[in-house]
Amino acid sequence: xxxxxxxxxxxxxxxxxxxxxxxxxxxxxxxxxxxxxxxxxxxxxxxxxxxxxxxxxxxxxxxxxxxxxxxxxxxxxxxxxxxxxxxxxxxxxxxxxxxxxxxxxxxxxxxxxxxxxxxxxxxxxxxxxxxxxxxxxxxxxxxxxxxxxxxxxxxxxxxxxxxxxxxxxxxxxxxxxxxxxxxxxxxxxxxxxxxxxxxxxxxxxxxxxxxxxxxxxxxxxxxxxxxxxxxxxxxxxxxxxxxxxxxxxxxxxxxxxxxxxxxxxxxxxxxxxxxxxxxxxxx
Amino acid sequence: xxxxxxxxxxxxxxxxxxxxxxxxxxxxxxxxxxxxxxxxxxxxxxxxxxxxxxxxxxxxxxxxxxxxxxxxxxxxxxxxxxxxxxxxxxxxxxxxxxxxxxxxxxxxxxxxxxxxxxxxxxxxxxxxxxxxxxxxxxxxxxxxxxxxxxxxxxxxxxxx
Numbered sequence: 001x002x003x004x005x006x007x008x009x010x011x012x013x014x015x016x017x018x019x020x021x022x023x024x025x026x027x028x029x030x031x032x033x034x035x036x037x038x039x040x041x042x043x044x045x046x047x048x049x050x051x052x053x054x055x056x057x058x059x060x061x062x063x064x065x066x067x068x069x070x071x072x073x074x075x076x077x078x079x080x081x082x083x084x085x086x087x088x089x090x091x092x093x094x095x096x097x098x099x100x101x102x103x104x105x106x107x108x109x110x111x112x113x114x115x116x117x118x119x120x121x122x123x124x125x126x127x128x129x130x131x132x133x134x135x136x137x138x139x140x141x142x143x144x145x146x147x148x149x150x151x152x153x154x155x156x157x158x159x160x161x162x163x164x165x166x167x168x169x170x171x172x173x174x175x176x177x178x179x180x181x182x183x184x185x186x187x188x189x190x191x192x193x194x195x196x197x198x199x200x201x202x203x204x205x206x207x208x209x210x211x212x213x214x215x216x217x218x219x220x221x222x223x224x225x226x227x228x229x230x231x232x233x234x235x236x237x238x239x240x241x242x243x244x245x246x247x248x249x250x251x252x253x254x255x256x257x258x259x260x261x262x263x264x265x266x267x268x269x270x271x272x273x274x275x276x277x278x279x280x281x282x283x
Numbered sequence: 284x285x286x287x288x289x290x291x292x293x294x295x296x297x298x299x300x301x302x303x304x305x306x307x308x309x310x311x312x313x314x315x316x317x318x319x320x321x322x323x324x325x326x327x328x329x330x331x332x333x334x335x336x337x338x339x340x341x342x343x344x345x346x347x348x349x350x351x352x353x354x355x356x357x358x359x360x361x362x363x364x365x366x367x368x369x370x371x372x373x374x375x376x377x378x379x380x381x382x383x384x385x386x387x388x389x390x391x392x393x394x395x396x397x398x399x400x401x402x403x404x405x406x407x408x409x410x411x412x413x414x415x416x417x418x419x420x421x422x423x424x425x426x427x428x429x430x431x432x433x434x435x436x437x438x439x440x441x442x443x
Binding site: 043 | 302303306307308314337338339342347350351352353354355356357358360361364365367368400401404405406407408
């Protein structure tokens with residue numbers, strides 16, 4: 001009988017069909033998200049071992065290296081002073097902003113709510129740069145939410161579970177974020193390349209005013225990210241007289257490799273009031 | 284000689300180690316050339332001990348990779364099932380350099396499957412440098428083969 005013999009080839013073809021079906025289901029519907037969240041428990045021990053060298057070095061530095069702790073303390077003190085100075089200006093600006101928005105009779109812009117989440121998995125393959133967080137729908141995380149580190153923007157929530165979420169980093173090739181150059185306000189986008197520590201700034205014409213060292217901050221266009229957060233710094237500009245666009249490489253300011261915790265930013269800011277409608281609102 | 288009841292534990296242990304080596308972060312300059320340890324270890328066990336691990340085992344390894352790397356369920360699974368399915372016992376008779384060539388082809392196909400799904404599902408641009416992994420994997424095959432064979436003989440696992 002032909003059917004008595006199940007060869008590896010038969011098994012492979014069965015699994016081929018099954019895999020394709022599984023991929024389609026996983027791509028099209030959220031059915032398997034909870035299975036993924038439950039299964040991701042197996043990542044914990046791996047993540048622990050991966051973080052072990054960095055954690056050990058940090059611990060040794062803090063406890064045994066002479067003077068390191070003192071130097072760190074000094075550096076932090078200096079940073080604190082600078083930050084406090086900035087904060088004063090920020091408070092003044094916030095007060096002014098509140099006054100102005102009251103004048104415009106728009107509702108005061110509520111402060112952005114910040115959630116602290118723990119990184120539970122890091123998956124850095126050449127083409128996917130994603131991390132898993134320990135908070136999900138249960139804690140009010142939503143799809144598209146901005147994820148930042150103190151140094152700058154890290155990425156955006158792209159997958160949701162009940163107690164689990166997945167963040168696509170700005171270095172992921174499927175990710176793009178609207179930015180502007182802080183120096184002159186020129187609007188553009190920053191796109192991932194699939195390489196950690198590098199992003200590209202495409203579609204800038206050869207005449208565009210961009211220099212090495214320029215800081216790129218979120219422009220707030222598209223509504224995904226609140227405006228004004230640092231994203232990347234321009235590293236390299238290649239000018240090619242025959243090409244229509246510049247090739248610009250920038251390095252992201254936030255580095256996930258050694259971060260254990262990230263901030264989730266929820267901007268429940270109301271839609272900005274167009275200039276013409278302010279008067280009508282006051283009546 | 285180890286207890287005959289436990290000797291087969293070497294197989295899941297090495298497979299687990301290969302999974303770990305596949306997901307551990309690498310420095311930026313080797314990122315595209317990182318070898319596919321899972322393919323190396325899986326291919327060896329499929330060749331040497333088909334009675335223990337075959338197409339289904341390979342598929343499961345791929346599924347674990349999908350879970351750990353946030354790819355679609357089935358994306359790596361399909362690739363690794365292909366790796367396992369192409370480990371024909373007759374290949375054991377071939378010289379090492381011919382096996383290398385086979386590993387190069389299989390690993391390239393595996394990468395092609397994974398990249399193609401990326402392209403279809405997320406519109407990722409396909410670039411030739413992603414296939415550097417297949418080259419590194421094939422170059423490492425002789426070393427992996429010799430080391431794995433020694434490990435298998437030491438732990439007393441009989442060839443199937």
